[in-house]
Amino acid sequence: MMSAALSYLVLGPVTFLSPLVLLGLLVLPIIWWILRVTPPQPKKAEFPPLQILADVMTEEETPDSTPPWLLLFRLLLAAIIAIALARPILGGTTNDISRPLALVIDNGWDAAPNWAVTIKDAEKRISKARRDNLEVLLLTTTTPDETAAFGPAQAALDIIKTLSPTALPPQREAAAKVLASVDLSDAKTIWISSGLDFGAAEILGTEVAKSASASRLQPLPTTLPIVPGDVVETGSGFRTIWHNPLATARTIGVTAHDRSGSVITRGELNFIPGKTTAEAEFELPADLRNRISSLRAVGLPSAGTVKLLDDSWGRPLIGVLTTGKDTSSPLLSEPYYAQTALTPHADIFTGTLDTLLPLAPSIIIMPDEARIDDPELTDYVETGGLLIRFAGPKLAKRSDSLLPVLIRQGDRALGGALTWEDPQTLSQFSQESPFFGLNIPNDVLVKQQIMAEPGAQTDAATWARLDDGSPIVTSSVKGLGRIVLFHVTAGPEWSNLPVSGLYVDMLRRILPLANATPAPEQSTIGDWSPDRVLSGYGRLITPSIQTGSLADDVFEQTPLSETHPAGLYKQGSRLRARNVVTEPGALKPIGNVAGVTPMNFDTATDRTLGGLLLSIALIMLAIDVLFSLLASGRMGYLKPNFGKASKVFGLIAALSLIMIVPFDAQAQDTEADNNPEAVSDALGLHLAYVKTGNGQIDDLSDAALQSLSRALTQRTTIEPVGVRGVTPGQDPLVFYPFLYYPLERDAQPLSPEASADINAYMAGGGTVVFDTRDQGDRALTGNLIHPGLAAVTQSLDVPQIGPTPEDHVLTKSFYLIQRYPGRWVDGTVWVDKNRNGTARDGVSSVIIGSNDWAAAWALDDEGQGLITLEDDMPRQREMAMRFGVNLAMYALSGNYKSDQVHAKALVERLGQQQRDIRDLGRSDDGEP
Template identity: 35%
Template sequence: MIGPLSFAAPAILTGLALLPALYFMLRATPPAPRRQVFPPLRLLHDILPTERSPVRMPWWLLLLRLLAAALVIIGFAGPEIVPPPLLPGHGPILLAIDNGWGAAQDFPARLTAARHLVDQAGTRGVVLLPTAATATGQQPRASDVLTRAAALAALGALHAEPWPSDRAADTRAIDAIRRHIADLTGVYLTDGLAEPGSASFVAALAPARLITGDTADLRLLAPPHLAANGALVATVLTLPHPGRIDQPVLAETASGVALARATVKIGPGRAQGSASFDLPVALAGKIARLALPGMAAPGGVALLDGATSRVVVGLVSGGTANPEQRLLGTLYYVRRALPPGTTIRTGSLDDLIASGANALIMADLPLNPADIARLHHFMAAGGVAIRFAGPLTAATKDALTPDPLLPGVRALGSALAAGKPEAIAAFDRGSPLAGLPLPASATVSRQILVNPATLDPATVWARLSDGTPIVIGARQGRGMLVSILTTANAAWSTWPISADFPALIDRLVHLGKGAVPKSGRLHAIRVLDGSGALVLPGSGVRPLEASGFAHALISPAHPPGLWGDAHGTIALNLGDHVPPLARAPLPAGVPVTNLDSIPRARRFGPDILGLALALLIADAAITLLLRGAIRLRGAALLLAGLMWFVMPPPAHAQSNDAHNSAHDVPPGALAPMLAYVRTGDANTDAISRAGLAAISDQVDQETAAHLAAPRGVTPGIDNLNLYPLLYWPITATTTPPGKPACHALDAFMAGGGLLVIDTDGGGSDLPGSGAGFDPGATAALRRATACLAIPPLERLTDRDTLAHTFFLNRSFPGRFDGAPVYIAAKGARDADGVSPVVIGSNDWAGAWALDGAGMPMRALLPGSPGQRQAANWFGVNLVMYALTGTYKSDQVQIPAILRRLAQ
């Protein structure tokens, strides 16, 4: 329904009363001249004049000017069509806004809807009530009655929180504000979730209208888990929906690099679905979190910890006997005690460390100095080394132990020793083994003793009933060293054959992956904010008892994130620490409006002012025509040009690869954009376009520059002067450019543009000249650049400005790594010291390119850690180098800066 017409500034309409006065002013004629008898004028009486000037303005021109003046007055009065009132009543508006984790997914749309409601409230005043507690733990409370400007400012400072709304505190806040203001009209922007206390809250609010989003789009990642085959399983929770849902999930590293993508399929009427990531061990170990692409909310993130990380365990034993011999082998019980899904490998220490194992179990294995050095390096990188004692280790003492050991073996309850086998004592509260079931039936008859003179009590993790240490451990770098001072089979102890031995092995192999004890206090290390990003914990975060971790509820005191102690970290995810997803019932008789359906006022002031300006321009052109200053054709051209300037025709969307002549200005030419040379190969052009688009997005995010979408060009036809950087991929099928294209590329380089020539071969030979440059090159590259005036080249190093234009780059990889990069030699650059050309063979666009889901389109070779990040950094440096040149090398202002610092 269309509302009545109103004006934002109706007082300006009083100017319409001046139009009659303006009419008489425009109609006024100059005073009659004084008559003086002059007889010679009689001779001119009968001569007709060649030009007549009217004494009055033409009526149609007068009407045009009066109409333009009226339109100016009406336009400044701000005419608008106001929609029908959405909010009943006459008192202030009590606007309750859900800003818990359930509203974070579409929170910008909620703020937009809230601003429209504030506009509709007008002068009634607004009371704001965010329903989630603040990060400092302050409970929700209603604001005072705010004016429109104050309410909009408060909405600008409002953001989503990563915990649920506090319905009990919300209800108390509504009761408190209604005791002071009786005629409040309640409006509720709800997230649509049913939570404990929701019914009482809605009853207290008594909303006159509900504003809700589409709960069918709500997604929540449940904590991931490992399948029996070791694959990582992602589970997505949602509210039941009649249609099928296909939800992509990304497996990401700690730095946000996507390693894999899986699609969770949720059938009609179902509330959850799962999908697995079956990755190689080397990649699976790098996964730090799962994320829903395009969803900047804490519900779209699930963090991984030691319990959900794939464990690769290497088993190695000393001696010549078969370590896998049934019931007797040193590795027989250990292998069967490993948790399900564990990847088990056997072999030498060198092979196991090189295979990517993150835990090593050594059963009675003597070590030489070279082995100890390798194990120290392994533990420094985060590995866990677990050593079981035995006759061989007792006879050959080495230095790889958390505490010095005594020579020999202690025998308990044997024919030649006093006493009896000792049981395992209860684990201390601060021990990493705390919380494990006590192996009450297990006894130890032989063990190796720790030197009591040098014993550090902090290294003792378990003791026998007589107080003798049986398990000692200490952190080594990022990893852990654990010594179990008895055998891994039943030769010295019945612990390996007890029912509780698997729990011990499970706890130990996960120590390097962040598992924590089941007792003690955990502290927040990194927490999720309302946008799903990991940030430092705030002042309102409190320690969490490990014993109650499984039943903890997400709150400002215990936000989702990574928690831990000195032994590692564990993930507190939203999925299993918030109330189950359920759709809140809508109160009967309350109108419901969608977030996107709130009617807005239609304002016509700018359009009317534009029309008035067009009439004034037409009046100017007509006046010049009547005075003879221009002819009819000139007046028409002037009028058309001015009208186009005031009201330009709407631009039509074009493809990036649309063909334009050299004289046409492409859409968005006034905004900086990157360009690539069309090769004629659809796949190559798609990679170039996607690569430059990804780098443009990263430049937008990292710098103050804002780039338009990249564009494909044809040198010699398209105007290259519109682009600061031109990327030219050369393949084996690239044909040499014609003479017009060569002239255009030379002019582009001479005019200050940066030409980036790249191949996808990963080679190291490039065409050119100059000292230290190898002239041998691939045939395609040599043919393609033969006609260009390429200056003398030199190898790019990390000392050149291009290596630190924005990021600090020590290497310049792309999809390939290792090939040199060449730029113009010092004397061949322009007056500002900028190279007009960069030549490489690393396939940079192949490393930059991302598909629609944000996944890399091409794999890297060799794929070393940080290669893609270094390639992206170099891409940003290339763009900033093309836009800003060598500004970072400018030393002119250094003396002035030093003088200012001295003052």
């Protein structure tokens, strides 16, 4: 088959991309005639007696012809060259009838785990349609284009390269309507499906079946996504349930992450055949459990394999202040009611302030009977604690400094013998209140309260009012913490609120504020606005401009869309999760569709034959020289000492080469594939990281070093050309100035080959930067040795190390710095104690830290950080990048900055930096 424009030629399984070159085969007869009448040059022999005949005119003689076997050999050589230049491809086409191609692609969240295979298959099919000069219709199912129609294949190929999975489910019914408006009777329609049915697969399949040829590609069962279900807190941790729609045997890991993306714990799901659910149990202390913000399935990157957790998650640690006195009637004690209301939702501890503060509670509840005025309680609030206190006779007699508003002395009695006012009910909560949306029972009454001084400050701090407008709950920020005051007692003495269901709901709304950053008092709460949204691969990213807010009353009912995607939404200081999957049990695999042939993805690849044929042609050219010498009788000049044996040896060697090339083609292709990378690493500077086997950590390391490479290129004369991920023991390490080695706590010891490689690398002048990434957990682990670091370094020749001195070269190799921040700031950085160093130019062979530098270096294409930092210092990400620049300069340049020529100026500059470390202006060298 040949197109009208001769763009390609198909002969059996071989496709020629430049068929016009095959016209060169027409010159073979001319070559045959030239070779036949022009034999090889005969051997000359000087015979002096015949010199007298040199000037005698002779008749023209016809020379002997080229030997037939040599003539055929040379014609074959010319044919091979012509065929190679025609760019043949093996396996590039099929014998199917050429029809217009209609390509329907599922690009929802369920397609994300197989997206690389999906795009590869789609590009291959569209490229074939372009070679066949056929039109293509391209339709995606999440946002079907109503104007989709058949068009040039090149346009479809340009579009396919821009596609990516979304965090939305496929809209197959809408896609079916688009296909119904297109004539598919003569088309070949291929539906690249995700494998999961969302209720309309049969409808779309019916439209696909109307084509002349209809098929559906389905992913392998092991790559179908699993989806999260319920997450249940337990006394020792929590339990999570996951769903496998295909009900096959699978073992998949689950990781729990905090808000910065760090892994807190891991679990394992074991699905058994015939069962669609599996559970994973996690045992964690309360403080670690409450830090979890998401659960993710390992190895299945998708928005649907992520479970986002919000303020409703976690059991905060709450301390209830008591007087320390025993009572035989707990119902008469004020702490009883708050403790009973919060026990299902928090871990409650009671006691005095001295016994509660060592537990580091996130909330302290102070009833009036246990009221204290202690500086330690003030420090607790100002450093980020949440204090919930209740009014009573003690507060009515004397106020103190731990109050959100100014109060009047005395209490206000309602409904008593000496009053003319009836007990008051609560007014509806305003939108600025965290209690907004709660239903207020009509039987909740207040008969006594503490009155607040009226004014604008009191109005701004009021969360709840009575019907007459007087505040009943007020709150304000104090330092980094917050104070909440109920203007009634913690028991039923002044109001029946503590014995109502509304009391429980109000306290639950306050719980999430324990870990929230204090918001300005005048902030408007209102609707839920998007904070971060999920991408198709399950990453939390910044919302786009078109992402809109959601009203509280329609938050749960609003379907997912580009305007209202899945993610985390904020309402003031409250955080609410909007997950992709709400009914995991309803998902099921796509079954057989009538008229649509199920197929697996085409993993076969086109094999270019041009290079192999040219290699054969070059070898044949070399052999042709040997054959020419043999035919002309000059073979003996090659090896005069070996006689006829040299001829036999030469022929055997040539024939061996011809036989080896086809059978060893694949090995040569592999070697050719590997050599360019090795040559590139040798000729151009690359930064490198050690692969851990954890895809998330390796991707973060790659992104971090890519960002550092760009910073080096922009700011210094160092211009890295790329980033490599290496595996010690398998990949050469000699090309890289330093290796970034992120460590997990469960890292395994190195193999003997890997240990030998790293030891040789360090001995030859390389630097290994070990990053344990656990500085944020040091409050829990103390000074215990990192188990992963201990396991990896047990077989390495690590020198004696110590904390980085203040005048170390790392502090001045490019920027003048005194701290080495990453995601965290205060982790100690350890280097070789020997200032001269055993490696080149005094560079330490190891650098060990725990600040998680990759998290701070990693930036997206727009220069935004991929991981949220702790912000423990001004411009933390910029300072982390400066440390990365210093690290690269140190590894490449050695200790030249440690000389004494510039010591005075450097010391002065370092001193200025220490005195003015929070200056946000530009430094003397003009750098920001």
